[in-house]
Structure formats: C-alpha cells, structure tokens
Amino acid sequence: MPLEFAHQHSGQFPDPGPWKHPQPRPLELAAPLGLDALPTQRFAKVKRTSFGLNLMVVGESGLGKTTFMNTLFNTDLKEEIRPRNPQSTQTVTIQPSHYELEEDGVVLKLCIVDTPGFSDELNREHNLTPIVAYIDKQFEDYMSAERHPGVRRSIPDTRIHAVLYFIAPNGHGLKELDVKALKTLSQKVNVIPIIAKADSLTAEEKVLFKNIIAQELEDYAVRTFPSSYPEEIDGAEDLLQYIPFSVIGSDSVASIAGKEVRCRTYRWGVVEVENPEHSDFIYLREMLMSTCLHDLVETTHSIHYHRHRGDALRAAGRPVSILECDDTYESQIEGTKQNNKKExxxxxxxxxxxxxxxxxxxxxxxxxxxxxxxxxxxxxxxxxxxxxxxxxxxxxxxxxLATTLSRSGTLSKSSSRLFKSK
Structure with missing residues (x-):
C-alpha cells in the first residue's frame, strides 16, 4: 500500500531541500485582515533600531581623504581621524573611529577605518598586508560570535561594508600599487573607486581620465560596487555611469546665490562640491546613503563573508558542512533550472x-x-x-450553305415566272 501510494503521488510533493519551506498555496481573502499595516509596523520597529555602516578609507597621503569624509557626512571628523605625517610613518596602521549620527529619529552608527601610511613607504610590497589582515579579522570575529552560545542575540557587526579607494588625479591611469590593491580588496569587500581632487583637472581631462580608469578596471577584472553586483542591487542603474566617481572635498562654506554651499574658492572662480557640473559628489552620496546602504551590508554578508566562511570551513577539514550542503542544494536547483531551460x-x-x-x-x-x-x-x-x-x-x-440555297431558290422562282408568260 505505501509503495502504491508513493507511485500515485510521485512528484506531487517534491522535497523542498534543507531549511526550505514548501511552496505555499495562495488564497483570496473574503474580508480585510489589516495586512496592509505590516509594512508600517516594520518601519516603526526598524526606525527604533540603529543602523551600522563601516567604511574603510584607502589611498595615498595628500588626496584630501579626511576633508572628503567631513564633507560626505556634513560634520567634523578631524578630531577622530588624524593621519600621521608621511615622514613619521614606518608602516601602514589601522585607525578605526566610531561615531553616531542622528537624523529625524534615525540613528546611524558609523565606523570609519583610516589607513595612514598607505603608499608612503619606498618599499610598498607589504602595504596591503595589515589592511587585508584587519578585514579578515573582522570576518573571523563575526564567525566566532556565530558559534557562541549567545548567537541568538544580535552580533556586533564590525565587518567592512565598503572600501573607498582614492585614486590620485595624475591623468595617466592606475599605478602598480593601485592595481594590486584594487584586485586584492575587491575579492574581500565592496570597493568604490574615487578620483580625488577633481578640481585639479579640466572638464576634458576629467572625462578622459575617468574613461582611462574605467577601462583599466575592466582590463584588470576589478570588481567594483555596485556595477559588479547587478543581481543584488536595485535602483542604482543610473549611478553606474559615474563610476569611478570624481569628487571634491571642502570644509569651507560660502554664500552663492543666497544659499550656503560647500565650495573651494580660487582666484579664477569657485568650485562647488555639490554641483554636478564640477564633481560627482552628490551621486556618490546618493549611492552610499540613499540607494545602496542596505545593499552594502547585504552584499558584505551574503557574498564576501559567505565566501570567507566557506573557505575557513573547508580549510578546517570540513568539506561536507552545512554551508556546503546548502551550496550544493542551491547549485543543484540552479543546475536543474538551467538544464530545464536549455531542454x-x-x-x-x-x-x-x-x-x-x-x-x-x-x-x-x-x-x-x-x-x-x-x-x-x-x-x-x-x-x-x-x-x-x-x-x-x-x-x-x-x-x-444557307446562302447557296437561298440563291438557288431565287433562280427557280424566276424561271417559273418566265415559263408562265410564254
């Protein structure tokens, strides 16, 4: 009987896989239940919870990284971010600084990790070592917290969500250290390339330099955010054209057309930070704060941390793990979908x-x-x-024939008349 039942119902109840729920059956409501209030409840709850964003700033000294960060968050961060002089820098150091920003009841816990000393040494062979070590350590700390008995509590997230990599506006392209750093970091974190001090280039030079950098990023297969993650990112399609972002930072504020704006003043004129004709600053801020902040956190967890955790589990001698089991199931499902599609x-x-x-x-x-x-x-x-x-x-x-007969009949009548007269 069980075998007959199995044959009769074969394929009707497929295995949903590990940690998966079967496909639900949609129903129609006969009367309202108030489900439309669920997003409002979630919004109120989420608003009470603080958000976290961890940024790492990487680039050679003198590119205005500190000034730019002050401009980006509309505040003064110089007291916390204090890079050392290049003369006193013997190696790259890591300086995380923590802040709390609040706007309209929404709290953002911001961590900015500065890397003073990067590209300042004559021998730059090991400049990336402390940076990569710090990124991996945050992954390890998060992984250790997941194994802790109190894993059900929220885990403090110190993982780097994005690296703002500053490129010198030399007009010639990426340096050898830039290529190495970008290729290495893009495999571990979300990398956002930024051309610093865009006001040092003319409009034509800026366009040409951006094209050179974009082409080199493609040639060296550097994964940049968000262009390399189209499936995970929504709503940032219009911002892809500005990568790499050419930006300007300034702590000075001036009144232009009756409006207070951040700008840099020169003898030949004024360069406005938030003017799209002068720099891509507003597009970078829109991407970081308005469009892709959640996506930065999600891609860090689902892609970069997921890869690091899988590598760590396999290196520990656990080829058959929960993670790999899930990966195998997902790959099988994806493979089946591809095969069905191809068929x-x-x-x-x-x-x-x-x-x-x-x-x-x-x-x-x-x-x-x-x-x-x-x-x-x-x-x-x-x-x-x-x-x-x-x-x-x-x-x-x-x-x-009729004509012949007709003529013959006429002749006969004429002959009979002649005979009678005689």
Whole structure:
C-alpha cells in the first residue's frame, strides 16, 4: 500500500531541500485582515533600531581623504581621524573611529577605518598586508560570535561594508600599487573607486581620465560596487555611469546665490562640491546613503563573508558542512533550472524547425497543385479554343450553305415566272 501510494503521488510533493519551506498555496481573502499595516509596523520597529555602516578609507597621503569624509557626512571628523605625517610613518596602521549620527529619529552608527601610511613607504610590497589582515579579522570575529552560545542575540557587526579607494588625479591611469590593491580588496569587500581632487583637472581631462580608469578596471577584472553586483542591487542603474566617481572635498562654506554651499574658492572662480557640473559628489552620496546602504551590508554578508566562511570551513577539514550542503542544494536547483531551460529551448527550437518544415512541405504541395491547376486550365483553354474554332468553321459552312440555297431558290422562282408568260 505505501509503495502504491508513493507511485500515485510521485512528484506531487517534491522535497523542498534543507531549511526550505514548501511552496505555499495562495488564497483570496473574503474580508480585510489589516495586512496592509505590516509594512508600517516594520518601519516603526526598524526606525527604533540603529543602523551600522563601516567604511574603510584607502589611498595615498595628500588626496584630501579626511576633508572628503567631513564633507560626505556634513560634520567634523578631524578630531577622530588624524593621519600621521608621511615622514613619521614606518608602516601602514589601522585607525578605526566610531561615531553616531542622528537624523529625524534615525540613528546611524558609523565606523570609519583610516589607513595612514598607505603608499608612503619606498618599499610598498607589504602595504596591503595589515589592511587585508584587519578585514579578515573582522570576518573571523563575526564567525566566532556565530558559534557562541549567545548567537541568538544580535552580533556586533564590525565587518567592512565598503572600501573607498582614492585614486590620485595624475591623468595617466592606475599605478602598480593601485592595481594590486584594487584586485586584492575587491575579492574581500565592496570597493568604490574615487578620483580625488577633481578640481585639479579640466572638464576634458576629467572625462578622459575617468574613461582611462574605467577601462583599466575592466582590463584588470576589478570588481567594483555596485556595477559588479547587478543581481543584488536595485535602483542604482543610473549611478553606474559615474563610476569611478570624481569628487571634491571642502570644509569651507560660502554664500552663492543666497544659499550656503560647500565650495573651494580660487582666484579664477569657485568650485562647488555639490554641483554636478564640477564633481560627482552628490551621486556618490546618493549611492552610499540613499540607494545602496542596505545593499552594502547585504552584499558584505551574503557574498564576501559567505565566501570567507566557506573557505575557513573547508580549510578546517570540513568539506561536507552545512554551508556546503546548502551550496550544493542551491547549485543543484540552479543546475536543474538551467538544464530545464536549455531542454525547453531545444524543444522549442525543434518544434519551430518542425513547424517550418511542415509549412515548407505544405507550400511545396500547394505550389505543385497550383502548377497542375494552371496547366489544366491552360489545357482546357486550348481545348476550348479548338472547339470554338471548330464551331466557327461549322457555322461558316452553314452560313455558306444557307446562302447557296437561298440563291438557288431565287433562280427557280424566276424561271417559273418566265415559263408562265410564254
């Protein structure tokens, strides 16, 4: 009986896989339940919870990184971020600084990790070592917290969500250290390339330099955020055209057209930080704060941390793990979907070819029948012409005979009249 039941219901209740729920059955409500208030409840709860954003600032000294961060968050961070002089820097150091920003009841816990000393040494071979070590340590700390008995509590997230990599506006492209750093960091974190001090370039030079950097990023296969994560990012399509962002930072505020704006004043004019004709600052801020802040956190967890955790588990001698089991199931599902899609496409192509072949055969048959009908019509027309010619000939003979008879009858009447008169 169980075997018969299994055969009868085979395929009706597929295995949803590990930690998966079966496909729910949609229902229609007979009356309102108030489900439309759920987003409002979630919004109120989320608003009471603080958000976290961890940024790492990487770039050589003298590019205005501190000034730019002050400009980006509309506050003064110089007291906390205090890079050392290049002369006193012997190696790259890591300086995390923590802040709390509040706007309209929403709290953002901001951590800015500065990397003074980067690219300042003559021998830059090991400049990336402390940076990569710090990023990996945050992954390890988060992984250790997940194993802790109190894992059900929220885990403090110190993982780097984005690296703002500042590129010198030299006009010639990426340096060797830039290429190495970008390729290495893009495999571990979300990297956002930034051209610093955009006011040092003319409009034509800026466009040319951005094109050079964009081409080199593509040639060296550097994964940048958000262009390298199209499936995870929504609503940032219009911002992709500005990568790499050319920006300006300034602590000075001036009144222009009756409005207080951040700007840099020169003898030849004023460069406005938030003017899109002068820099891409507003687009970078929009991406970081308005469009992709949640996506930065999500991609850090689901992509970069997920990869680090998988590598750590495999290195620990656990090739068959929960993570890999989930990966295997997902890959099987994805593989099945791809195979089904390919099979359906092949079937569709076969049906299309069969349909085309049937249509061609039908057209050839109709064409042949049409030719036969045309030949038959021509033959019947020719036969009809022959009958018509024969009828016309016979009609002509009849007319001639009638004429002959008519003349003969007239002569006979004339002869009888002549005989009677005599």
């Amino acid at each position: 359906m496409e092949e079937r569709e192509e076969a049906i299309r070819l069969m349909f085309v072949q049937k249509v061609q055969e039908k057209e050839a048959d109709l064409r042949q029948r049409e030719e036969q009908l045309v030949a038959k019509r021509a033959e019947m027309i020719a036969e009809l012409e022959q009958y018509r010619a024969r009828v016309e000939a016979e009609q002509k003979e009849v007319d001639e």
